[in-house]
Amino acid sequence: MDKKTISADGTSIAYEISGDGPAVILVSGAMSTGGTVAPLAVPLSERFRVVAYDRRGRGESGDTRPYSVEREVEDLAALIDSVGGEALLYGISSGAALVLEAAASGLPVRRVAVYEVPFAVYEGGAEERAEYTARLTEALGQGRRGDAVELFLRLAGMAEQMIQGARQSPMWAGMETIAPSLAYDNAVMGDGLVPRDRLAAITVPVLAIAGSASPAWMHEAARAVAESVPGGSYRSLEGQTHMVEPDVLAPVLAEFFAS
Structure with a gap:
């Protein structure tokens, strides 16, 4: 990250810019x-003009x-101000x-696109989120960062064998480093349910996207977002999962953002 801006509370936010044209800010998810x-x-x-940044508590950004x-x-808001006072936003998962x-x-945004925001639309979803919140809070409070990462990976549906394999991999140390930010993503998700009343306050167009190869509840969540926003629309990307391919997603975003 070659640039930095200062947020309202004094936190340094690292970002980089590529390309030219209307500003698009990309927001990553958990971990x-x-x-x-x-x-x-x-x-x-x-x-x-695309902005990729490290959310607070991870990468080169600060944490207050x-x-x-x-x-x-x-x-x-600080990033938007840094790129001219208006932007298009894209976020994936909890981002x-x-x-x-x-x-x-x-915030002064023209359009918003979201990919597979994991709001719970299935029975027991709120209870699952509440249990995760309690266990995550306990693990992080006791400094058990590895356990916190495991909790998140289970919530994301990763098989136990793969989780244990990941724990033995070289990437695990980096995952533990940003584990405290899991609490931030959890806070962003609220109670885990679709915040319909809050979404109804959005006055700009929103495109909610899901991959056709993702679980059905991901599509239901995307549709619920689109239905809750006055200017919402829904789209499915053929053959895509939560790990969406950039070359497949980019033309869809470009078409929507240029509208």
Whole structure:
């Protein structure tokens, strides 16, 4: 990350820009940094000025306590100000929940696209989120970062054998480093349910996307988001999963953002 901006609470937010044109800010999900969404910046930068940034508490960005979702919205406000005072927003997974909250908060955004925001639309979803919250809070409070990462991977549906394999891999240390930010993503997700009333406050167009190869509840969640936003629309990407391919997603985003 070669640039930095200062958020309202004094936190340094690291970012990089590629391309030229209308500004598009890419927002990553849990256990990720700006580098995670950087591959998407490559095709988008042919038509847009693309911003990839490290959310607070990860990568090269700072972290100021206490955390609140409002502070992360202020981070986006600082980034928008840095790129001219107006932007288009894209978020994936819990990062999608953050950009929806930013839009509902009235930030100067023109359009918002979200990919597979994991709101629970299935029976027991709220209870599952509440149990995860309690166990995550306990693990992080006791400094058990590895256990916190395991909790998240289980919530994400990773098989136990794969989790244990990941724990023995070289990447595990890096995952433990940003484990405290799991609490931030959890806060962004609220009670885990679709915040219909909050989404109804969004006044800009929103495109909610899901991959056709993802679980059915992901599509239901995307549809629920689209239905809750006055200017919402839904789209399915053929053959895609939660690990969406940048070259497949980028043309869809470019078409929507250029509308």
